[in-house]
Amino acid sequence: DPDFDAKWWAPSTPVYRNGRYYIFPTLNNRITVLAADSPLGPFRTPDGRRITKTSGWKHMDIGVGHPIDAELYKHPDGSIWMAWSQRYICRLSDDLTRLEGKPFEIPIGQRGYSEGPILFERRGKLYYLYTLNGSERYHYAYMVSPSGSPEGPWVKPAKDIIAETDVRASIIGPGHGCVINHPGTDKWTFVHLEFGRSGTNRQIVAQEMT
DSSP states (O other), X not given: OTTOOSOEEOOOOOXXXXXXXXXXXXXXXXXXXEEESSTTOOOBOTXXXXXXXXXXXXXXXXXXXXXXXXXXXXXXXXXXXXXXXXXXXXXXXXXXXXXXXXXXXXXXXXXXXXXXXXXXXXXTXXXXXXXXXXXXXXXXXXXXXXXXXXXXXXXXXXXXXXXXXXXGGTBOOEEEEEEEEOTTSSOEEEEEEEOOGGGSSOEEEEEEEO
């Protein structure tokens, strides 16, 4: 929409549901659900409100964690789950407009700031990737749910760090990214944004996953 008026960043992967495409960007510092008939938009609130100062649009009601950086996972049973900053995850309602049940924190075994969640299933296991720290100290770690359930139990691998600063390779602070499965193969690629020195020389990095 030409009259769109909000700060937009870190949208989730879109999901198709009930004949519409849903996406969960962070708008003005909080997760907001938007929907459209086409993946190209225009995206508006599920009840049709434009994102303007006077339309009365609202953020999602999320009372735990840091409600930014939404990411979605579609379970084989058809349910949609959403993870967000500070390691929280919750099932969404069937219409994808609200949290269903009580959110819970994925137990990574350490504290500290984290964001940029990624959820994907491979060979029956559910993987959760997340950043730790921030800025030039960003690094990516992961957890595994062997049962494939978002409710766990979640297991921390012995070597859980998959990306970290490598000055010799000119990669400083690997931050918010995504995982791509090449269609028809078991090939996976991790794509992330590098923070860079003082955030001034950011670049996109792609790494093959093994």
